[in-house]
Amino acid sequence: MKQKLIDRFCRYVKIDTQSDPESFTFPSSEKQFNLANILAEELKSLGLSDVTVDKFCYVMATVASNSSKESPKIGLIAHLDTSPSLPGKDVKPLVIENYRGGDHIINESLGVVLRESECPELKNCIGHTLITSDGTTLLGADDKAGITAIMTAIEYLVKKPDIIHGEIKIAFTPDEEIGQGADHFDLKKFGADFAYTVDGGFTGELNKETFSADAAIIEVIGRDIHPGTAKGIMVNSIRAMAEIVRRLPLEMAPESTDGYQPFIHPTSAQGDVSSSLIKLILRDFKTEGLKKQKQILEAIIKEVKELFPDTEIRLTITETYRNMADELAKYPHVTERLWKAVKESGVEPFWKPIRGGTDGSRLTAMGLPTPNLFTGSGNHHSRSEWCSVDSMEKLVDCIVNLVKV
Ligand SMILES: [Zn+2]
Incomplete structure (x- = not known):
């Protein structure tokens, strides 16, 4: 054979x-x-x-x-x-x-x-x-x-x-x-x-x-204006985006987890002054755990919103598989x-x-x-x-x- x-x-x-x-x-x-x-x-x-x-x-x-x-x-x-x-x-x-x-x-x-x-x-x-x-x-x-x-x-x-x-x-x-x-x-x-x-x-x-999986998108809306006259007016979405990415828990990254450990993984981040977009994938063997991941993202967004009160930050989560x-x-x-x-x-x-x-x-x-x-x-x-x-x-x-x- x-x-x-x-x-x-x-x-x-x-x-x-x-x-x-x-x-x-x-x-x-x-x-x-x-x-x-x-x-x-x-x-x-x-x-x-x-x-x-x-x-x-x-x-x-x-x-x-x-x-x-x-x-x-x-x-x-x-x-x-x-x-x-x-x-x-x-x-x-x-x-x-x-x-x-x-x-x-x-x-x-x-x-x-x-x-x-x-x-x-x-x-x-x-x-x-x-x-x-x-x-x-x-x-x-x-x-x-x-x-x-x-x-x-x-x-x-x-x-x-x-x-x-x-x-x-x-x-x-x-x-x-x-x-x-x-x-x-x-x-x-x-x-x-x-x-x-x-x-x-x-x-x-x-x-x-298998994992249970969701996809998350975080949109950050700022306000652009000529930098020469920007004082008190410009709202730079890139700064808020960077703060969000910095706050993602490192101990929950794919590069630091294995076995049954869950992760939150930013797969792409791009933006300019007026708007930025972060794409993430959320993974946990317990479907319940995905709710916790959503709460983590919401808490991060709340903190960043306090730092940059004039930005608008939107979170959208969609189901991928279970x-x-x-x-x-x-x-x-x-x-x-x-x-x-x-x-x-x-x-x-x-x-x-x-x-x-x-x-x-x-x-x-x-x-x-x-x-x-x-x-x-x-x-x-x-x-x-x-x-x-x-x-x-x-x-x-x-x-x-x-x-x-
Ligand atoms: Zn295969």
Whole structure:
């Protein structure tokens, strides 16, 4: 199976499917159809019946049940696109046989090194077959490792009809990397009772918790006038904006927090004398905590308003996504099943909170409980992105156990 995984994975990563955050179309880039259509053909040739690629580039298919028992319809989901943060064209996968541990130079002239210190999981990969890019592009293991594992598991099940399973629903989705992967997901057509995204990190890592997220905008309105005659008249919004940014709690910054700690993160600040704008993202695993973050911002604004009484300061907060844990807790069998399937594959499972969101958080909120499962890869969105073929092999096993009756 190992060679099959290498061949399939290398074939998929060579297809450029980068999504485009600047685009106003859906999918954000036409080229995502290139992989979507290939996957649809492969699913058809495996004998799956209702294989479709819709106009939004969602690939969907069903593996028919071979069980006489009534069993739930389980969904498997991975995303087609790769991150816009680095080039995704002309990916040249390099296969490293028998990884010896320690640092591995990927591209000497560009200084791209796979560093054990930055990726402690590598310690568990000694003897594995690893794959990286040549350092000029990302690899795209996020999430083509997930697609490869799902496709290989399906092929395995089709060829082994003695493994009894219920109906399995497959979806490959576009534009996950720009946060739009669930936008046009047709839940009714998909028809699964619950699902799993295969889009996670290292071997054994499972995710059922994400941040709850809001976006905040603070507008500061001042008054501009010729500086030569400004005394007592000019109100410089930049000064008030700077005071607001200075007062944001440093101990609640993304650069000083991890694990379950929340953060308030200013992502951009711009302005001139007459008006300034600060954009922030608010993150907390407890949705309640976002209210506290709002109060922190309101208190800062009140203080700054006292310093600059002639400014007008407006705060607007909008909801981005919510922690899927609260909703998933209503369906304990979904996460228990995942834990059991991974354990049965001889992999030690562990739950890890995601300091971000997944398509699963949106899908769970839309009514399809969807925790996340590892892909056996690391350093996503970077030139030193890598995946372990040995871990992918385990992942195929986990998927098969997951859908078995
Ligand atoms: Zn991903």
